[in-house]
Amino acid sequence: MYNTSYNIIVHHPAQMYNIYRGFFWRTLMKICGIVAEYNPFHNGHAYHCAKTRGQIGDETAIVAVMSGNFVQRGDFAIVDKYRRAAMAVCAGVDLVIELPLPAALSSAEGFARGAVASLAAMGCVTHLSFGSECGDLARIRRAAACDRSAIREHLASGQSYAAALQSAVETVDPDAGALLSSPNNTLGIEYCAAIDALGCDIQPITVQRDGAAHDSEQLHVRPSASALRHLILDGKVDACREGMPSEAFTWLTQAIDSGAAPAHVGVCDAAMLSYLRRLSPDDLLRFTGGKDGLQNRLFDAIRDHTSIPDICAAAQTRRYPLARIRRALLRAYLDLPFDTSVEPRYLRVLAIGPRGREVLRQMGKTAQVPVVIKPVNEKRLPDTADLRRDALVDDLYALAQPSRAFWTGGSHFRQSPYVTNKENRSV
Amino acid sequence: MYNTSYNIIVHHPAQMYNIYRGFFWRTLMKICGIVAEYNPFHNGHAYHCAKTRGQIGDETAIVAVMSGNFVQRGDFAIVDKYRRAAMAVCAGVDLVIELPLPAALSSAEGFARGAVASLAAMGCVTHLSFGSECGDLARIRRAAACDRSAIREHLASGQSYAAALQSAVETVDPDAGALLSSPNNTLGIEYCAAIDALGCDIQPITVQRDGAAHDSEQLHVRPSASALRHLILDGKVDACREGMPSEAFTWLTQAIDSGAAPAHVGVCDAAMLSYLRRLSPDDLLRFTGGKDGLQNRLFDAIRDHTSIPDICAAAQTRRYPLARIRRALLRAYLDLPFDTSVEPRYLRVLAIGPRGREVLRQMGKTAQVPVVIKPVNEKRLPDTADLRRDALVDDLYALAQPSRAFWTGGSHFRQSPYVTNKENRSV
Numbered sequence: 001m002y003n004t005s006y007n008i009i010v011h012h013p014a015q016m017y018n019i020y021r022g023f024f025w026r027t028l029m030k031i032c033g034i035v036a037e038y039n040p041f042h043n044g045h046a047y048h049c050a051k052t053r054g055q056i057g058d059e060t061a062i063v064a065v066m067s068g069n070f071v072q073r074g075d076f077a078i079v080d081k082y083r084r085a086a087m088a089v090c091a092g093v094d095l096v097i098e099l100p101l102p103a104a105l106s107s108a109e110g111f112a113r114g115a116v117a118s119l120a121a122m123g124c125v126t127h128l129s130f131g132s133e134c135g136d137l138a139r140i141r142r143a144a145a146c147d148r149s150a151i152r153e154h155l156a157s158g159q160s161y162a163a164a165l166q167s168a169v170e171t172v173d174p175d176a177g178a179l180l181s182s183p184n185n186t187l188g189i190e191y192c193a194a195i196d197a198l199g200c201d202i203q204p205i206t207v208q209r210d211g212a213a214h215d216s217e218q219l220h221v222r223p224s225a226s227a228l229r230h231l232i233l234d235g236k237v238d239a240c241r242e243g244m245p246s247e248a249f250t251w252l253t254q255a256i257d258s259g260a261a262p263a264h265v266g267v268c269d270a271a272m273l274s275y276l277r278r279l280s281p282d283d284l285l286r287f288t289g290g291k292d293g294l295q296n297r298l299f300d301a302i303r304d305h306t307s308i309p310d311i312c313a314a315a316q317t318r319r320y321p322l323a324r325i326r327r328a329l330l331r332a333y334l335d336l337p338f339d340t341s342v343e344p345r346y347l348r349v350l351a352i353g354p355r356g357r358e359v360l361r362q363m364g365k366t367a368q369v370p371v372v373i374k375p376v377n378e379k380r381l382p383d384t385a386d387l388r389r390d391a392l393v394d395d396l397y398a399l400a401q402p403s404r405a406f407w408t409g410g411s412h413f414r415q416s417p418y419v420t421n422k423e424n425r426s427v
Numbered sequence: 428m429y430n431t432s433y434n435i436i437v438h439h440p441a442q443m444y445n446i447y448r449g450f451f452w453r454t455l456m457k458i459c460g461i462v463a464e465y466n467p468f469h470n471g472h473a474y475h476c477a478k479t480r481g482q483i484g485d486e487t488a489i490v491a492v493m494s495g496n497f498v499q500r501g502d503f504a505i506v507d508k509y510r511r512a513a514m515a516v517c518a519g520v521d522l523v524i525e526l527p528l529p530a531a532l533s534s535a536e537g538f539a540r541g542a543v544a545s546l547a548a549m550g551c552v553t554h555l556s557f558g559s560e561c562g563d564l565a566r567i568r569r570a571a572a573c574d575r576s577a578i579r580e581h582l583a584s585g586q587s588y589a590a591a592l593q594s595a596v597e598t599v600d601p602d603a604g605a606l607l608s609s610p611n612n613t614l615g616i617e618y619c620a621a622i623d624a625l626g627c628d629i630q631p632i633t634v635q636r637d638g639a640a641h642d643s644e645q646l647h648v649r650p651s652a653s654a655l656r657h658l659i660l661d662g663k664v665d666a667c668r669e670g671m672p673s674e675a676f677t678w679l680t681q682a683i684d685s686g687a688a689p690a691h692v693g694v695c696d697a698a699m700l701s702y703l704r705r706l707s708p709d710d711l712l713r714f715t716g717g718k719d720g721l722q723n724r725l726f727d728a729i730r731d732h733t734s735i736p737d738i739c740a741a742a743q744t745r746r747y748p749l750a751r752i753r754r755a756l757l758r759a760y761l762d763l764p765f766d767t768s769v770e771p772r773y774l775r776v777l778a779i780g781p782r783g784r785e786v787l788r789q790m791g792k793t794a795q796v797p798v799v800i801k802p803v804n805e806k807r808l809p810d811t812a813d814l815r816r817d818a819l820v821d822d823l824y825a826l827a828q829p830s831r832a833f834w835t836g837g838s839h840f841r842q843s844p845y846v847t848n849k850e851n852r853s854v
Contacts, residue, residue, distance in 0.1 A: 274698035303836035409730035
């Protein structure tokens with residue numbers, strides 16, 4: 001499945017010893033993956049880590065596979081990936097790995113597949129923990145076992161992805177369709193389906209969500225990331241304090257005070273328009289993911305309107321949901337065709353927490369793609385289109401930071417992961 | 428020289444009558460071309476029109492060939508091309524035609540060649556009037572007759588264009604080299620050389636400059652355009668009143684008050700950087716005009732610096748003069764390769780003054796390329812790369828206007844020329 005020419009096990013002289021040691025180690029230590037955006041990290045995320053350890057053991061190492069500088073809703077992350085990763089390891093996560101960009105800018109299916117493939121590529125992850133509204137793993141797994149080809153058929157008939165998945169799931173479990181009205185259940189189904197499809201030896205577990213609903217505006221001790229983003233963009237950063245672990249809040253305020261955050265699409269409207277206006281409908285078709293005419297609507301909207309939100313509003317219909325349009329525009333701006341593989345070519349380490357070194361040591365033996373910890377290692381990677389794209393995309397993100405002092409390019413080759421050994425479990 | 432398939436004379440049934448009428452008309456009316464940027468139009472420009480009429484007759488129609496939205500110093504024009512053209516026809520010019528973009532973003536030689544080719548393509552221009560510091564036409568024409576191939580040799584040996592021209596001119600007229608320390612003399616030499624090279628029947632005349640020096644900061648009743656731009660960018664628009672014809676000043680203040688001006692590179696830094704960072708050194712080479720390593724300096728500067736002025740300052744050396752760097756960056760942003768032809772594929776009319784209609788009527792019979800007056804006519808042009816580029820470039824200019832209300836695209840296909848019949852000779 002992966003290009004294993006970098007697989008350290010295969011090429012290591014003491015291969016059998018390592019396989020033995022790996023097996024031994026697996027019985028001693030559990031490594032649990034979490035897929036997240038941490039945009040920004042809040043109390044609900046810390047609660048998820050704590051509950052995960054509660055279910056599978058307090059010594060479990062938690063590895064987050066986190067969206068980089070661009071997030072699944074088709075937007076710039078509010079704080080850059082290094083700082084968001086640092087927030088996480090200061091509040092209970094042991095290692096943060098970057099989710100490949102094509103996965104971060106995909107629908108739930110591609111997002112989950114890229115994330116599970118990243119965990120699988122580490123070669124040592126034993127569990128995957130995800131939040132869900134229902135908390136019923138067996139039911140989610142049953143729904144995940146539905147016929148994927150049925151989804152394709154429903155999609156082809158013009159249904160949205162969510163509706164297509166619902167129709168397909170209902171044929172397996174008539175009551176399970178209701179699961180899909182909740183976004184975390186949907187993602188959970190996709191994680192389980194990806195584990196099955198990729199045939200990986202990773203055990204899914206679920207933590208029932210107990211905070212504000214995803215995207216909820218309501219404030220709470222465990223608020224939604226969306227509510228926090230609104231507060232931040234409204235300049236009410238202090239109001240976020242209650243909803244975030246204290247060290248994560250400190251990272252956030254320092255980023256804002258220095259002018260590194262908040263980044264958002266509004267700052268980059270002119271930059272995005274100046275690129276998008278160069279693209280013909282045929283160019284746009286490479287990014288929209290479907291020959292259903294969306295490219296023509298986008299082409300007109302890009303000329304007629306003067307901001308990304310206005311373009312989205314003009315192009316949106318029942319047939320073309322907002323998230324798809326936002327992702328298509330961002331994919332076009334980042335020159336990321338829709339058919340780009342979501343699976344990792346290398347694993348970029350963004351932050352290392354208390355037990356992260358141990359996990360990295362293990363990955364040194366089991367990883368199926370190169371692991372990039374220090375930027376100097378990146379130089380050893382072959383100069384691929386993927387690598388150039390990831391470096392460019394970070395340079396484009398830099399231009400969305402409020403202070404020009406952060407606009408310098410080249411961070412992809414310069415920035416080292418944040419490292420801490422301090423245990424700081426917020427919940 | 429031109430594609431004459433649009434030449435109305437050739438296809439007209441009453442061909443002989445028209446040739447006769449054209450000949451007759453030429454004896455009656457003089458049409459004098461002026462090459463300008465009018466960035467913005469000031470008293471010196473009005474003085475030039477008045478002196479030109481003083482030399483060749485008060486009834487002379489004056490046609491300005493004017494840079495569009497981007498100007499020769501490698502910058503965005505401070506006010507858009509339609510408003511700058513309107514300023515000109517309110518203050519003594521009879522017709523404003525747009526200089527082809529590749530000429531506007533060329534060194535003096537390409538700029539002059541594109542401008543003279545545009546006047547020649549009108550088919551009815553009798554004179555070309557230019558300002559010069561020396562006011563000595565005979566001497567300028569002697570200098571223009573120098574060996575152009577000698578210039579190429581000096582350029583190849585690493586001299587700047589100005590130095591190469593000076594060396595070549597000095598071999599013809601030992602004293603003439605001194606002419607070239609004055610920028611308007613240099614342009615005058617290039618106009619005369621272009622008239623000779625293109626073999627056109629246009630009579631050059633010169634008006635001695637009597638205002639502040641080009642690029643001078645000193646304020647004056649006839650200030651430099653550069654001094655006015657500095658005042659405008661500093662927010663001291665009222666201080667420009669004395670230096671501009673009153674109607675031109677009204678156009679300027681209305682543009683600023685509505686948020687359509689001032690446009691400048693600073694507003695578009697993020698947009699330019701977000702595009703320039705996508706280009707490899709090989710990509711940049713297409714825009715720098717010389718395999719002398721400038722592309723590598725630019726590539727590094729584009730990553731290391733966070734504004735266009737900083738990038739220019741970092742890349743500039745004695746070998747790579749500032750204007751060349753600014754034009755290379757703007758050419759790259761506008762996707763305008765260095766080897767693009769400077770000659771017009773069509774003539775775009777930007778504004779029509781008192782006698783402009785008469786000139787247009789004449790052009791209807793003599794023009795050697797299509798003349799575009801109303802945008803609807805543009806639709807009749809073949810959908811060429813040139814046309815798409817000119818439309819895109821105006822959409823990119825729109826994004827540099829201060830108010831988002833002016834960011835809408837498509838002006839190239841929507842905007843009609845400003846028309847006035849009011850005689851308003853300011854000087």
